[in-house]
Amino acid sequence: MKIALVGLGRTGKIVAEYLWQKKVLNMVLCRPESSKAHKDLGEILNCKDTGILVETSDHLERKLFQNQPDVLIDFSSSNFLKDNIHALAKSGTNVVTAVTGYEPAEVEKIRNFAEKGNIGVIMAPNITYGVNVLMLMAEIVAELMSDYDFEVLEEHHKHKQDRPSGTAKKIADKIRVKLMNNQEVPAQAVRAGGIIGKHKVLVCGEFDKIEISHESFSRVAFAQGAYKAAQFITGKTGFYEMTDIFEQERQERQKQVSASYDEKHAEELDLA
Ligand SMILES: NC(=O)C1=CN([C@@H]2O[C@H](COP(=O)(O)OP(=O)(O)OC[C@H]3O[C@@H](n4cnc5c(N)ncnc54)[C@H](O)[C@@H]3O)[C@@H](O)[C@H]2O)C=CC1
Numbered sequence: 121m122k123i124a125l126v127g128l129g130r131t132g133k134i135v136a137e138y139l140w141q142k143k144v145l146n147m148v149l150c151r152p153e154s155s156k157a158h159k160d161l162g163e164i165l166n167c168k169d170t171g172i173l174v175e176t177s178d179h180l181e182r183k184l185f186q187n188q189p190d191v192l193i194d195f196s197s198s199n200f201l202k203d204n205i206h207a208l209a210k211s212g213t214n215v216v217t218a219v220t221g222y223e224p225a226e227v228e229k230i231r232n233f234a235e236k237g238n239i240g241v242i243m244a245p246n247i248t249y250g251v252n253v254l255m256l257m258a259e260i261v262a263e264l265m266s267d268y269d270f271e272v273l274e275e276h277h278k279h280k281q282d283r284p285s286g287t288a289k290k291i292a293d294k295i296r297v298k299l300m301n302n303q304e305v306p307a308q309a310v311r312a313g314g315i316i317g318k319h320k321v322l323v324c325g326e327f328d329k330i331e332i333s334h335e336s337f338s339r340v341a342f343a344q345g346a347y348k349a350a351q352f353i354t355g356k357t358g359f360y361e362m363t364d365i366f367e368q369e370r371q372e373r374q375k376q377v378s379a380s381y382d383e384k385h386a387e388e389l390d391l392a
């Protein structure tokens with residue numbers, strides 16, 4: 121698999137290093153005016169030369185045809201896909217976007233391109249494995265304790281632009297759908313220091329409460345999630361979310377459990 125990455129900021133740099141170590145990175149893009157342009161990626165990451173020259177994200181179609189990546193992972197800003205979804209669809213490059221803060225109309229545009237433009241897109245504000253497990257747990261609690269008060273609380277570093285986080289909005293929405301009264305779930309944000317990412321669901325009744333929380337204490341968690349998403353979307357078309365990956369994994373695991381049960385059962389019958 122060949123992966124292109126756009127965005128070499130706080131998160132993108134860690135993702136670049138992770139993908140480089142996995143030997144799947146073949147193209148890295150930065151802003152046209154960036155001082156990182158035309159440098160070897162190793163210089164940006166403070167390691168030995170990688171042989172990958174950082175390119176600018178303009179004239180993207182030509183660059184995608186030259187490098188032929190299977191998937192582009194986006195850790196830049198919502199502007200990138202807004203301006204470039206055309207070029208990605210034309211060159212048949214699938215997309216994993218971890219970017220947050222899209223307007224609803226932008227999400228619809230991206231969804232349309234994925235559904236009609238013959239490419240695969242995963243939109244993943246919630247890229248880590250752990251936070252997706254938190255979501256599943258929160259959905260179960262919402263189904264069982266609809267009469268409790270639900271709040272989503274998140275904490276991130278002081279440079280984060282959007283609030284509440286894309287993940288917090290997604291968690292709140294998933295809970296709302298499961299609640300009997302379909303009521304909006306409030307989400308509160310703290311921006312302070314260097315916090316990498318914390319999400320908590322507070323479920324509070326008159327006499328007791330449940331808290332479900334997840335914390336990323338390394339951005340490698342985002343890199344792992346993005347790589348998993350890139351593997352999933354390779355060769356697919358259409359619009360997906362991280363839950364689709366977990367659903368596929370659950371079904372595969374279920375099949376394995378059934379197969380090993382059948383095997384064990386057959387052995388027992390043989391012995392009898
Ligand atoms: N889904 C998830 O779990 C995660 C999502 N994110 C999201 O990823 C995005 C980036 O986060 P950070 O790395 O903290 O931000 P950052 O501001 O440190 O880095 C963004 C980088 O993208 C570059 N960039 C912006 N627009 C560009 C364009 N059109 N073409 C090329 N490069 C462009 C900027 O120059 C900058 O270097 C945010 O939307 C953030 O919410 C970040 C971490 C995890």
Ligand SMILES: O=C(O)C1=N[C@H](C(=O)O)C[C@H](O)C1
Pocket residue numbers: 220245246276280282284285286287288316317318336
């Ligand atoms: O900007 C970040 O850093 C993060 N953004 C994501 C979001 O908005 O949900 C999630 C992650 O915890 C880090």
